[in-house]
Amino acid sequence: MHFRKPLLTALVASLCASGAAVAQSNDPATLAKIRDAAMASDWPYQRLEDMTDLVGPRLSGSPGAAAAVEQVAEAMRKLGAKVTLQPVKVPHWVRxxxxxxxxxxxxxxxxxxxxxxxxxxxxxxxxxxxxxxxxxxxxxxxxxxxxxxxxxxxxxxxxxxxxxxxxxxxxxxxxxxxxxxxxxxxxxxxxxxxxxxxxxxxxxxxxxxxxxxxxxxxxxxxxxxxxxxxxxxxxxxxxxxxxxxxxxxxxxxxPKTLPDADSFNVIADLPGTDKADEVVIVSGHLDSWDLATGANDDATGVTASMGVLETLKKLNLQPRRTIRMVAWMNEENGGKGGATYHQANRATLEKQFAAIESDNGAAGRTFGVLAGIRPQYEKLFAPLQAALLPIGAGVLQRRDVIGAGDLHALEADGVPSFLPLVDSSKYFDYHHTPADTFDKVQPQDLKSHTAVLATLAWYLANLDQPIGRAPEQFR
Amino acid sequence: MHFRKPLLTALVASLCASGAAVAQSNDPATLAKIRDAAMASDWPYQRLEDMTDLVGPRLSGSPGAAAAVEQVAEAMRKLGAKVTLQPVKVPHWVRxxxxxxxxxxxxxxxxxxxxxxxxxxxxxxxxxxxxxxxxxxxxxxxxxxxxxxxxxxxxxxxxxxxxxxxxxxxxxxxxxxxxxxxxxxxxxxxxxxxxxxxxxxxxxxxxxxxxxxxxxxxxxxxxxxxxxxxxxxxxxxxxxxxxxxxxxxxxxxxPKTLPDADSFNVIADLPGTDKADEVVIVSGHLDSWDLATGANDDATGVTASMGVLETLKKLNLQPRRTIRMVAWMNEENGGKGGATYHQANRATLEKQFAAIESDNGAAGRTFGVLAGIRPQYEKLFAPLQAALLPIGAGVLQRRDVIGAGDLHALEADGVPSFLPLVDSSKYFDYHHTPADTFDKVQPQDLKSHTAVLATLAWYLANLDQPIGRAPEQFR
CATH class of the missing domain: 3.50.30.30 (Glucose Oxidase; domain 1)
Structure with a gap:
């Protein structure tokens, strides 16, 4: 299997492939560096402010959704990521x-x-x-x-x-x-x-x-x-x-239902080295409901995912597998973005090594990772947990029930999926209301949220071992 | 001065005046009976439900305000109180x-x-x-x-x-x-x-x-x-x-400002015995803002005040002084109700022995009484405090700054004023918002609120000693 390379070979291969880039590794020092860089960065919070204050509500088909696509693509291009706009036909309902x-x-x-x-x-x-x-x-x-x-x-x-x-x-x-x-x-x-x-x-x-x-x-x-x-x-x-x-x-x-509208998933790749054809997705959904600026649902998921690439770029770290930031379109009222991506990649789903989505906001503490993996792979994540423990995010919990918004079709077809574990006790106070606004996100919460996503994405992208496919019951 | 009757004379006089009615007294047993009857009664809460659910918002000049006048007057007539509708000309502003x-x-x-x-x-x-x-x-x-x-x-x-x-x-x-x-x-x-x-x-x-x-x-x-x-x-x-x-x-x-409208203060008297010409007001304001049903601002104040009369009627207790329930009109945007009452009674203000208003809601515990009296009279209230202590409402705090909504003109002219002390830490979450609704009031809170008003009103109406006039600085 293509996952089973010994560590040394992988390191050598990566060094050869990346030229001047820093060696890829899941050693504790590298994980700590990523975690700490994310914890120190205001960049995702600034993107959150841009998205909610300048663009505002982003219901599929709206001018806000179109503007958000442009805003995210532009920010990712500025970082030097390889940006693709994947066309998605979306429902267009107007209040x-x-x-x-x-x-x-x-x-x-x-x-x-x-x-x-x-x-x-x-x-x-x-x-x-x-x-x-x-x-x-x-x-x-x-x-x-x-x-x-x-x-x-x-x-x-x-x-x-x-x-x-x-x-x-x-x-x-x-x-x-x-x-x-x-x-x-x-x-x-x-x-x-x-x-x-x-x-x-x-x-x-x-x-x-x-x-x-x-x-x-x-x-x-x-x-x-x-x-x-x-x-x-x-x-x-x-x-x-x-x-x-x-x-x-x-x-x-x-309300009116207008003809379906043209929109996009925003895809931004940080190319991998020796396993560049394998992909680790880190994502959130870009559309929101129309009553508010969708800060926690789900600008935090998108901007924290964007922050993963920003963190790694800043550290000049190149992963073995490609880390792919996806800002999904149309999670709220159709799920067309996730379905489109799945459709486009269904012939080569074994190359979708793992997929992360953040869609429970960051209006509370992020305390770990919910993993859609089979039991025998759980122990592989001990080094990740150790790296996240110092920021109170050392929990790894397996998930037996399918249900990660935009990843649903990928999960059902076997792609292991990961969600950040967030204290959501207040999340549904604001969810889908006019009050889901920028001020509900504490900068510190978004930092630790980003740190979890960044460390997790890196860890997955550099794992030597296979992590299998999604649990049998996801099918 | 007319207040200075010795206890015995007062008791005799009251017994003579009241015929079959129960002797008036501020003895601990009577105070406890009033307190406990109010604590056991659902009547004010039912009136609160009627006012907020059936009538709803009650901005001055609105159909709701007119309906509320009728509803309160009718409920008080049913109790056997002597009801007067005092005409008040009010501003009529429409959103x-x-x-x-x-x-x-x-x-x-x-x-x-x-x-x-x-x-x-x-x-x-x-x-x-x-x-x-x-x-x-x-x-x-x-x-x-x-x-x-x-x-x-x-x-x-x-x-x-x-x-x-x-x-x-x-x-x-x-x-x-x-x-x-x-x-x-x-x-x-x-x-x-x-x-x-x-x-x-x-x-x-x-x-x-x-x-x-x-x-x-x-x-x-x-x-x-x-x-x-x-x-x-x-x-x-x-x-x-x-x-x-x-x-x-x-x-x-x-919005529009229409010509001033005709409205009313609702006044319901429980006539006193030997001092029937002296009045103890217990009150709240009947008008509310238009965005909500004004449960805490101020249907609780009105219905708890109504509950004072209901409690005393039920116990067949007749006070020495007249206890006057007033549901003020137009506290929110004009204060015309309080001003009209003051104007009508200004020649005989010495007969307004004391005035209570509840206008801080009952969305929290009522823990005592705020008294607009001079320092030397504070000790008179020890028996009242003792009676309210078992329901956690034994605090008596003097107030040196004028400011009880509809009582303002009376206070400024020397009438001692009393407000219930309520935990208001949540009050301004709801105040003047669309969310000031019936469900925000816990039945138990309204019961203890009514118990405080009833015991206080009775106590004031039966005091043998004078309580002086409002603090000098209220003028």
């Missing part, structure tokens, strides 16, 4: 007007209506411009929806399921989000199937500041309905009023 | 469209603009319907505004002063709010005087969820300009972009 009022309910005083704060879900269709008015039916589970199927036709279904912040506080933010977001992704389609006029979900997130959390919903192309997320407060209000009697809502949502 | 974009700044990519989240301040005038476009000038103090006076003409002034949450966390929420809100109340008028096209303030509050905090601004009638609060995040964005170069904003605000 419109969005407002709602409770116009009738038991106990409503004369002339009084209650405003409901909501935001359309990506993929929502539009109401008539003048709005639609219908009774709201509140359900708390898919089972309850099915039980009340006969009541759904012509009504507005509200899935009133609270995000489990307690789980998030106990370190289970991901599973809590998985449970909550199921109602957002699948609920509206189920309501549509039963003839609902529109569907609402309670915002999926832990904050209690009347904050809307948008996100994608998966509607059947032939059965699209208006769909929106109401704030937790508004969901609770509607649920309380529903206990008093029927509640009628007037709903106005005017 | 319109509000949006803003940064349309030019250094480093702006082609076709990109940044949305700014803001909300008009009460009293703001309107921009042209199509908006106004001007350069933003960022200042951090009144001094800086004066220094840069020559740059202000035709520009949009942004006061970028952060709320000091650290002070709030240390128990100094009020002073922190005082510092921050000075820019909101006075800043726009100062900017207008220098010829500004519009004025923006950074939202005054501690939350970091891109939340707007509205509030009143005091503009010269002849020099009104559009004025709005931007979120903390947007203020920081504009400040950062301003460091790169000039920032131009397009601003649309279309």
């Amino acid at each position: 419109g007007e969005e407002k709602a009022q409770l116009v009738e309910y038991t106990g409503r005083p004369k002339n009084v209506t209650q405003n409901v704060v909501l935001t359309a879900l990506g993929g929502s269709s539009a109401t008539p411009a003048a709005g639609l008015t219908a009774q709201v039916i509140v359900v708390r589970s898919f089972e309850e929806l099915k039980e009340r199927a006969a009541d759904v036709k012509g009504r507005i279904v509200l899935f009133d399921v609270a995000f489990d912040q307690g789980m998030a506080d106990r370190g289970l933010a991901g599973p809590a989000y998985g449970r909550g977001s199921a109602f957002r992704t699948r609920g509206p389609a189920m309501a549509a199937e039963l003839g609902a006029a529109a569907a609402l979900v309670r915002s999926v997130g832990g904050a209690d500041y009347r904050v809307v959390h948008t996100g994608v919903t998966r509607l059947d192309e032939n059965r699209r309905i208006p769909a929106a997320a109401v704030t937790a407060e508004d969901a609770m209000l509607i649920a309380r009023l529903s206990k008093r009697g029927p509640v009628t809502m007037k709903l106005v949502l005017t | 319109g469209e509000e949006k803003a974009q940064l349309v030019e700044y250094t480093g702006r990519p082609k076709n990109v603009t940044q949305n700014v989240v803001l909300t008009a301040l009460g009293g703001s005038s309107a921009t042209p319907a199509a908006g106004l476009t001007a350069q933003v000038i960022v200042v951090r103090s009144f001094e800086e505004l004066k220094e840069r006076a020559a740059d202000v003409k035709g520009r949009i002034v942004l006061f970028d002063v952060a709320f000091d949450q650290g002070m709030a966390d240390r128990g100094l929420a009020g002073p922190a709010y005082g510092r921050g809100s000075a820019f909101r109340t006075r800043g726009p008028a100062m900017a207008a005087e220098l010829g500004a096209a519009a004025a923006l303030v950074r939202s005054v509050g501690g939350a970091d969820y891109r939340v707007v905090h509205t509030g009143v601004t005091r503009l010269d009638e002849n020099r009104r300009i559009p004025a709005a609060a931007v979120t903390a995040e947007d203020a920081m964005l504009i400040a950062r972009l301003s460091k790169r170069g000039p920032v131009t904003m397009k601003l649309v605000l279309t």
